[in-house]
Amino acid sequence: xxxxxxxxxxxxxxxxxxxxxxxxxxxxxxxxxxxxxxxxxxxxxxxxxxxxxxxxxxxxxxxxxxxxxxxxxxxxxxxxxxxxxxxxxxxxxxxxxxxxxxxxxxxxxxxxxxxxxxxxxxxxxxxxxxxxxxxxxxxxxxxxxxxxxxxxxxxxxxxxxxxxxxxxxxxxxxxxxxxxxxxxxxxxxxxxxxxxxxxxxxxxxxxxxxxxxxxxxxxxxxxxxxxxxxxxxxxxxxxxxxxxxxxxxxxxxx
Numbered sequence: 533x534x535x536x537x538x539x540x541x542x543x544x545x546x547x548x549x550x551x552x553x554x555x556x557x558x559x560x561x562x563x564x565x566x567x568x569x570x571x572x573x574x575x576x577x578x579x580x581x582x583x584x585x586x587x588x589x590x591x592x593x594x595x596x597x598x599x600x601x602x603x604x605x606x607x608x609x610x611x612x613x614x615x616x617x618x619x620x621x622x623x624x625x626x627x628x629x630x631x632x633x634x635x636x637x638x639x640x641x642x643x644x645x646x647x648x649x650x651x652x653x654x655x656x657x658x659x660x661x662x663x664x665x666x667x668x669x670x671x672x673x674x675x676x677x678x679x680x681x682x683x684x685x686x687x688x689x690x691x692x693x694x695x696x697x698x699x700x701x702x703x704x705x706x707x708x709x710x711x712x713x714x715x716x717x718x719x720x721x722x723x724x725x726x727x728x729x730x731x732x733x734x735x736x737x738x739x740x741x742x743x744x745x746x747x748x749x750x751x752x753x754x755x756x757x758x759x760x761x762x763x764x765x766x767x768x769x770x771x772x773x774x775x776x777x778x779x780x781x782x783x784x785x786x
Contacts, residue, residue, distance in 0.1 A: 534633050535600040540565075540580075540615075541626040543786060546591045547660040547769070548622055553585050561586075561623060565597065568618040572611070573601055583637045583776045584644065585727065589660065589768035593647075594626075594786045596776050598637040604628065631780065643705065645721040645775040648734045648766060652714040662715075663770035669741030671711050677740045677750040678707040678718070681733070688757040690736070692728035700726055700757075709737075721775075731765035739763045 542565070550558040554566075562580060569578035582597040604611040608628050615625045649662040650669075658664070681687075681704045688700035706721040718734055736753060739745040745753075745763070753761045777783060 535602050537598055537600050537631050537633055537635055538604070539629045539631050539635065539637060539781070540597050540599065541628075541784075542592070542595050542597070543624045543626065544592050544595065545622045545661075546586060546589050548620075550588045551586050551590065552582050552592075552595070561592075561595075562597075564619060564623060568615055569599060569601070571618065572605055572614060581637055583641050584725070584773070586771075586773060587728065587731070587768050590771045590773070591661070592773040594775050594784070595773055596637045596641075596778070596781075598631070598635060626784075626786070629781065635780070640778050640780075641776050642779060643721055643723055643775075643777045644725060644773065645706075645719065646725070646730045647772045647774050648718040648720075648730060649770045649772070650716040650718075650738075652716075660769045663767050665738065667742055669716070669738065670743065671709050671716065671741065673743075673747065674737045674741040675709050677737055677745075677747045678709060678720075678733075680747070680751050680754065681707040681720075684754050686757060687726055687729055687733075687754070689753050689759060689762045690729045690732035691726040691759060692732075693759050697726050702726065702729070707733075719774075728765055731768065731771060732759070732762050734766040734770075736763040738766065 544561050549561050552561045554560055554562045566580055578599050578601060580597045580599045612625050612628055650665050651658050651662045652665060654664055685701050687702050691700055703723045709716060709718050720730055740750050
Protein backbone atom coordinates (compact mmCIF):
# COMPACT_ATOMS: atom_id res chain seq x y z
CA UNK A 533 0.00 0.00 0.00
CA UNK A 534 1.35 3.41 -1.02
CA UNK A 535 0.98 5.99 1.74
CA UNK A 536 0.16 9.61 0.91
CA UNK A 537 3.15 11.87 0.32
CA UNK A 538 3.49 15.33 1.86
CA UNK A 539 5.77 18.30 1.33
CA UNK A 540 6.81 20.21 4.44
CA UNK A 541 7.99 23.81 4.07
CA UNK A 542 10.39 24.91 6.79
CA UNK A 543 12.98 27.55 7.65
CA UNK A 544 15.93 27.25 9.97
CA UNK A 545 18.84 29.04 11.56
CA UNK A 546 21.71 26.66 10.89
CA UNK A 547 24.10 28.04 13.51
CA UNK A 548 23.72 25.11 15.92
CA UNK A 549 23.48 22.37 13.29
CA UNK A 550 25.95 20.36 11.24
CA UNK A 551 23.89 21.02 8.14
CA UNK A 552 20.62 19.51 6.96
CA UNK A 553 21.55 15.88 6.34
CA UNK A 554 21.65 13.06 8.87
CA UNK A 555 25.15 12.34 10.17
CA UNK A 556 26.14 10.01 13.01
CA UNK A 557 26.86 11.60 16.35
CA UNK A 558 25.98 15.22 15.52
CA UNK A 559 22.88 17.43 15.50
CA UNK A 560 21.36 18.10 12.10
CA UNK A 561 18.10 19.66 10.97
CA UNK A 562 16.95 16.42 9.37
CA UNK A 563 17.59 14.52 12.61
CA UNK A 564 15.36 16.88 14.60
CA UNK A 565 12.61 16.96 11.97
CA UNK A 566 12.48 13.18 11.66
CA UNK A 567 12.38 12.75 15.45
CA UNK A 568 9.35 15.07 15.68
CA UNK A 569 7.55 13.44 12.75
CA UNK A 570 8.17 10.01 14.26
CA UNK A 571 6.56 11.06 17.55
CA UNK A 572 3.51 12.33 15.69
CA UNK A 573 3.36 9.02 13.81
CA UNK A 574 2.90 6.88 16.94
CA UNK A 575 6.69 6.45 17.20
CA UNK A 576 6.89 4.76 13.82
CA UNK A 577 9.92 6.18 11.99
CA UNK A 578 9.22 8.72 9.24
CA UNK A 579 12.14 9.08 6.78
CA UNK A 580 12.44 12.38 4.93
CA UNK A 581 14.16 13.65 1.79
CA UNK A 582 15.21 17.29 1.62
CA UNK A 583 15.41 19.58 -1.40
CA UNK A 584 19.18 19.72 -0.98
CA UNK A 585 22.08 19.61 1.46
CA UNK A 586 23.19 22.63 3.44
CA UNK A 587 26.55 22.66 5.19
CA UNK A 588 27.34 23.35 8.82
CA UNK A 589 26.18 26.82 9.87
CA UNK A 590 24.23 27.50 6.67
CA UNK A 591 20.68 28.82 7.00
CA UNK A 592 17.45 28.35 5.05
CA UNK A 593 14.68 30.88 4.69
CA UNK A 594 12.76 28.36 2.57
CA UNK A 595 13.44 24.63 2.51
CA UNK A 596 11.21 21.76 1.38
CA UNK A 597 11.28 18.11 2.34
CA UNK A 598 8.93 15.23 1.62
CA UNK A 599 7.74 12.36 3.77
CA UNK A 600 5.14 9.59 3.58
CA UNK A 601 2.52 9.15 6.28
CA UNK A 602 -0.88 7.47 6.46
CA UNK A 603 -2.45 10.77 7.46
CA UNK A 604 -1.94 13.99 9.36
CA UNK A 605 -3.25 13.65 12.93
CA UNK A 606 -5.79 16.42 13.51
CA UNK A 607 -5.47 17.86 9.99
CA UNK A 608 -2.92 20.20 8.41
CA UNK A 609 -3.27 23.19 10.72
CA UNK A 610 -3.03 21.21 13.96
CA UNK A 611 -0.22 19.09 12.53
CA UNK A 612 1.87 22.20 11.77
CA UNK A 613 1.05 23.66 15.19
CA UNK A 614 2.20 20.50 16.98
CA UNK A 615 5.39 20.26 14.95
CA UNK A 616 6.30 23.85 15.77
CA UNK A 617 5.73 23.19 19.45
CA UNK A 618 8.00 20.15 19.33
CA UNK A 619 10.86 21.65 17.34
CA UNK A 620 13.57 23.91 18.74
CA UNK A 621 13.29 27.70 18.22
CA UNK A 622 15.88 27.39 15.42
CA UNK A 623 13.41 25.59 13.13
CA UNK A 624 10.02 26.83 11.95
CA UNK A 625 7.39 24.95 9.95
CA UNK A 626 5.40 27.11 7.53
CA UNK A 627 3.03 24.53 6.10
CA UNK A 628 2.36 21.02 4.88
CA UNK A 629 0.88 20.05 1.51
CA UNK A 630 -0.19 16.70 0.15
CA UNK A 631 1.39 16.04 -3.24
CA UNK A 632 1.43 13.24 -5.79
CA UNK A 633 2.76 9.85 -4.74
CA UNK A 634 5.87 10.29 -6.89
CA UNK A 635 6.60 13.94 -6.12
CA UNK A 636 10.21 14.43 -5.03
CA UNK A 637 11.45 17.39 -2.99
CA UNK A 638 14.99 17.01 -4.31
CA UNK A 639 14.63 16.09 -7.96
CA UNK A 640 11.46 17.99 -8.90
CA UNK A 641 12.81 21.44 -7.97
CA UNK A 642 13.24 23.54 -11.10
CA UNK A 643 15.35 26.26 -9.46
CA UNK A 644 16.94 27.22 -6.18
CA UNK A 645 18.01 30.67 -5.01
CA UNK A 646 20.69 31.46 -2.46
CA UNK A 647 21.77 34.70 -0.84
CA UNK A 648 25.16 35.38 0.68
CA UNK A 649 25.39 38.19 3.24
CA UNK A 650 28.45 40.28 4.13
CA UNK A 651 28.70 43.15 6.62
CA UNK A 652 31.74 45.39 6.83
CA UNK A 653 31.53 46.71 10.38
CA UNK A 654 31.23 44.63 13.52
CA UNK A 655 27.57 44.11 14.43
CA UNK A 656 26.77 41.70 17.28
CA UNK A 657 23.28 41.05 15.92
CA UNK A 658 24.75 39.59 12.71
CA UNK A 659 27.19 37.25 14.43
CA UNK A 660 26.80 33.78 12.84
CA UNK A 661 24.33 35.23 10.31
CA UNK A 662 26.62 37.22 8.02
CA UNK A 663 30.32 37.33 7.11
CA UNK A 664 32.07 40.20 8.88
CA UNK A 665 34.56 41.28 6.21
CA UNK A 666 36.34 44.54 7.06
CA UNK A 667 38.01 45.22 3.71
CA UNK A 668 36.78 47.63 1.04
CA UNK A 669 35.42 45.74 -1.96
CA UNK A 670 35.04 46.82 -5.59
CA UNK A 671 31.41 45.73 -6.02
CA UNK A 672 31.23 46.81 -9.68
CA UNK A 673 34.18 44.57 -10.51
CA UNK A 674 32.62 41.72 -8.55
CA UNK A 675 29.41 42.10 -10.55
CA UNK A 676 31.33 42.09 -13.82
CA UNK A 677 32.93 38.80 -12.82
CA UNK A 678 29.65 37.38 -11.46
CA UNK A 679 27.91 38.06 -14.78
CA UNK A 680 30.32 35.63 -16.44
CA UNK A 681 28.70 32.78 -14.51
CA UNK A 682 25.58 33.09 -16.68
CA UNK A 683 27.52 32.19 -19.83
CA UNK A 684 29.09 29.03 -18.40
CA UNK A 685 27.67 25.59 -17.67
CA UNK A 686 30.49 23.60 -16.08
CA UNK A 687 31.24 24.66 -12.50
CA UNK A 688 33.70 21.94 -11.47
CA UNK A 689 36.07 24.65 -10.22
CA UNK A 690 33.59 25.50 -7.47
CA UNK A 691 32.67 21.97 -6.43
CA UNK A 692 33.85 20.52 -3.14
CA UNK A 693 36.43 17.83 -3.75
CA UNK A 694 34.75 14.45 -3.39
CA UNK A 695 31.29 16.02 -3.58
CA UNK A 696 29.98 12.96 -5.41
CA UNK A 697 27.87 14.74 -8.04
CA UNK A 698 27.54 12.81 -11.31
CA UNK A 699 27.85 16.02 -13.32
CA UNK A 700 29.18 19.51 -12.68
CA UNK A 701 26.82 21.07 -15.24
CA UNK A 702 24.48 23.77 -13.89
CA UNK A 703 22.40 26.52 -15.46
CA UNK A 704 22.93 29.77 -13.54
CA UNK A 705 20.06 32.19 -14.18
CA UNK A 706 21.07 35.06 -11.90
CA UNK A 707 24.27 36.16 -10.13
CA UNK A 708 24.36 39.67 -8.73
CA UNK A 709 25.77 41.71 -5.85
CA UNK A 710 23.82 44.52 -4.21
CA UNK A 711 25.25 46.96 -1.69
CA UNK A 712 23.33 48.91 0.93
CA UNK A 713 25.71 50.95 3.04
CA UNK A 714 28.14 48.52 4.65
CA UNK A 715 25.92 45.51 3.91
CA UNK A 716 26.36 43.40 0.76
CA UNK A 717 24.12 40.62 -0.54
CA UNK A 718 24.99 38.24 -3.36
CA UNK A 719 21.99 36.53 -4.98
CA UNK A 720 22.45 33.50 -7.20
CA UNK A 721 19.77 31.36 -8.84
CA UNK A 722 20.30 28.11 -10.75
CA UNK A 723 18.53 24.92 -11.70
CA UNK A 724 20.90 23.01 -9.40
CA UNK A 725 23.97 23.62 -7.27
CA UNK A 726 27.05 21.56 -6.59
CA UNK A 727 28.15 20.94 -3.03
CA UNK A 728 29.89 24.03 -1.60
CA UNK A 729 29.43 25.81 -4.96
CA UNK A 730 27.98 29.10 -3.72
CA UNK A 731 30.51 29.56 -0.93
CA UNK A 732 33.37 28.80 -3.32
CA UNK A 733 32.03 31.31 -5.86
CA UNK A 734 31.61 33.98 -3.17
CA UNK A 735 35.09 33.39 -1.77
CA UNK A 736 36.57 33.76 -5.26
CA UNK A 737 34.49 36.83 -6.15
CA UNK A 738 35.65 38.50 -2.93
CA UNK A 739 39.22 38.07 -4.15
CA UNK A 740 38.18 39.93 -7.30
CA UNK A 741 36.66 42.68 -5.14
CA UNK A 742 39.88 42.94 -3.13
CA UNK A 743 41.91 43.37 -6.32
CA UNK A 744 43.77 40.11 -5.85
CA UNK A 745 42.17 38.53 -8.93
CA UNK A 746 41.23 40.17 -12.21
CA UNK A 747 37.96 39.51 -14.02
CA UNK A 748 39.98 37.66 -16.66
CA UNK A 749 41.60 35.48 -14.02
CA UNK A 750 38.16 34.71 -12.57
CA UNK A 751 37.03 33.49 -16.00
CA UNK A 752 40.19 31.40 -16.34
CA UNK A 753 39.36 29.74 -13.01
CA UNK A 754 35.95 28.69 -14.37
CA UNK A 755 37.57 27.25 -17.51
CA UNK A 756 40.18 25.37 -15.46
CA UNK A 757 37.62 22.97 -13.99
CA UNK A 758 39.78 22.37 -10.90
CA UNK A 759 38.71 23.26 -7.35
CA UNK A 760 42.33 24.00 -6.47
CA UNK A 761 42.29 26.96 -8.88
CA UNK A 762 39.48 28.78 -7.05
CA UNK A 763 39.79 30.62 -3.74
CA UNK A 764 38.85 29.43 -0.26
CA UNK A 765 35.15 29.12 0.44
CA UNK A 766 33.36 31.93 2.24
CA UNK A 767 32.19 31.06 5.79
CA UNK A 768 28.90 29.15 6.06
CA UNK A 769 27.31 31.69 8.40
CA UNK A 770 26.52 34.15 5.59
CA UNK A 771 24.73 31.70 3.31
CA UNK A 772 20.94 31.35 3.07
CA UNK A 773 18.79 29.13 0.88
CA UNK A 774 15.98 31.57 0.15
CA UNK A 775 13.72 30.05 -2.50
CA UNK A 776 12.95 26.65 -4.04
CA UNK A 777 10.61 26.41 -7.02
CA UNK A 778 8.45 23.46 -8.10
CA UNK A 779 6.16 23.20 -11.14
CA UNK A 780 3.21 22.06 -9.00
CA UNK A 781 3.55 24.38 -5.98
CA UNK A 782 2.54 28.03 -5.78
CA UNK A 783 5.61 30.20 -5.32
CA UNK A 784 5.88 31.91 -1.95
CA UNK A 785 8.33 34.64 -0.95
CA UNK A 786 9.80 34.28 2.54
